[in-house]
Amino acid sequence: MADAPLTPDRILEAAEEALRRYGPAKANVVDVARALNVSHGSVYRHFPSKAALRNAVVERWLARLSEPLGDIAAERGPAGDRLRRWLDGLSDSKQRMARDEPELFATYYRLALDSDEVVAAHVNALSAQLGEIIADGVGRGEFAVADPFRMGRAVFDATARFHNPAYLAEWGDPDIKSAYEGVWLLIRRGLGVPEK
Amino acid sequence: MADAPLTPDRILEAAEEALRRYGPAKANVVDVARALNVSHGSVYRHFPSKAALRNAVVERWLARLSEPLGDIAAERGPAGDRLRRWLDGLSDSKQRMARDEPELFATYYRLALDSDEVVAAHVNALSAQLGEIIADGVGRGEFAVADPFRMGRAVFDATARFHNPAYLAEWGDPDIKSAYEGVWLLIRRGLGVPEK
Numbered sequence: 001m002a003d004a005p006l007t008p009d010r011i012l013e014a015a016e017e018a019l020r021r022y023g024p025a026k027a028n029v030v031d032v033a034r035a036l037n038v039s040h041g042s043v044y045r046h047f048p049s050k051a052a053l054r055n056a057v058v059e060r061w062l063a064r065l066s067e068p069l070g071d072i073a074a075e076r077g078p079a080g081d082r083l084r085r086w087l088d089g090l091s092d093s094k095q096r097m098a099r100d101e102p103e104l105f106a107t108y109y110r111l112a113l114d115s116d117e118v119v120a121a122h123v124n125a126l127s128a129q130l131g132e133i134i135a136d137g138v139g140r141g142e143f144a145v146a147d148p149f150r151m152g153r154a155v156f157d158a159t160a161r162f163h164n165p166a167y168l169a170e171w172g173d174p175d176i177k178s179a180y181e182g183v184w185l186l187i188r189r190g191l192g193v194p195e196k
Numbered sequence: 197m198a199d200a201p202l203t204p205d206r207i208l209e210a211a212e213e214a215l216r217r218y219g220p221a222k223a224n225v226v227d228v229a230r231a232l233n234v235s236h237g238s239v240y241r242h243f244p245s246k247a248a249l250r251n252a253v254v255e256r257w258l259a260r261l262s263e264p265l266g267d268i269a270a271e272r273g274p275a276g277d278r279l280r281r282w283l284d285g286l287s288d289s290k291q292r293m294a295r296d297e298p299e300l301f302a303t304y305y306r307l308a309l310d311s312d313e314v315v316a317a318h319v320n321a322l323s324a325q326l327g328e329i330i331a332d333g334v335g336r337g338e339f340a341v342a343d344p345f346r347m348g349r350a351v352f353d354a355t356a357r358f359h360n361p362a363y364l365a366e367w368g369d370p371d372i373k374s375a376y377e378g379v380w381l382l383i384r385r386g387l388g389v390p391e392k
Binding site for chain 2: 153186187192
């Protein structure tokens with residue numbers, strides 16, 4: 001390991017490991033450098049500040065969440081079905097991580113709160129994926145909306161309760177599934193799908 | 197004042213004043229009793245525990261927020277217009293208080309987090325008001341939905357980003373108004389209003 005070249009990926013892996021071990025308040029660049037057996041100057045050559053490293057860690061975490069969703073957006077097939085799977089995927093992955101690894105989830109969430117621009121780019125990318133699915137649904141005659149990308153953002157915002165960690169405390173509510181189905185019904189109708 | 201009979205209302209006013217002054221961590225029943233010039237036993241006769249007093253304070257705060265909305269729900273006239281004014285009223289009153297009296301807002305929010313049942317009743321009452329407006333809209337031929345009260349709850353959940361204090365940190369976002377308009381469009385369509 002010590003002889004492998006020092007890549008941004010190896011630094012980010014070590015940074016994630018340090019965060020897991022020490023938490024966001026205590027983990028620092030020195031821990032990362034020590035774990036990699038390099039000087040902290042070598043780390044700074046790739047990430048010129050603690051903030052740059054934090055942003056990269058958050059970006060990597062969010063990319064792991066959004067990549068499987070991008071695959072769903074890029075599929076072919078009925079758009080209503082893909083939209084539902086996409087929304088399920090986003091909410092499930094967040095809620096599952098919060099339940100299974102609560103400390104790590106809290107750590108990443110705390111870091112994300114300090115990485116506004118990274119989070120904003122992530123939200124824009126996810127909203128655009130929703131926009132793609134909706135636009136595809138319009139093309140297929142499943143949905144009827146004038147501005148699919150605007151609606152993509154609206155669908156993202158309207159489902160915030162189920163995927164935004166600001167709502168973490170409500171994810172254990174017994175009525176959360178029923179609430180989700182209600183919002184899903186509203187969204188389907190909102191995209192022009194006739195009520196069954 | 198000292199001679200006025202000790203009513204629940206007077207106790208709640210004194211409790212609110214104590215919260216304003218000392219914050220939720222420090223304010224206690226002794227402060228409330230002292231301000232009213234009564235024994236803390238007299239306070240406990242009306243509110244048998246600190247939790248009971250806290251629940252009543254939260255209930256009173258939430259009632260101040262929901263009463264003007266109840267008036268809008270009970271009006272006559274076009275339901276689409278009332279629905280919009282109701283949603284504006286909820287989001288504006290929360291966002292305004294958070295901006296104008298941030299410490300007091302944080303205090304109430306913190307108390308509300310410990311008063312689950314009071315908050316759940318408030319959310320049910322607000323969702324029912326939305327259900328009434330939507331049912332009225334269905335009767336007037338403005339909306340077309342099968343279950344107005346279920347949709348009332350869905351509209352409440354879909355707009356959470358704009359009125360739930362869990363989202364406080366996002367209320368200053370420059371795009372919040374545009375996001376709100378997007379969700380409003382989705383809701384209108386979701387309730388069966390044709391796209392213009």
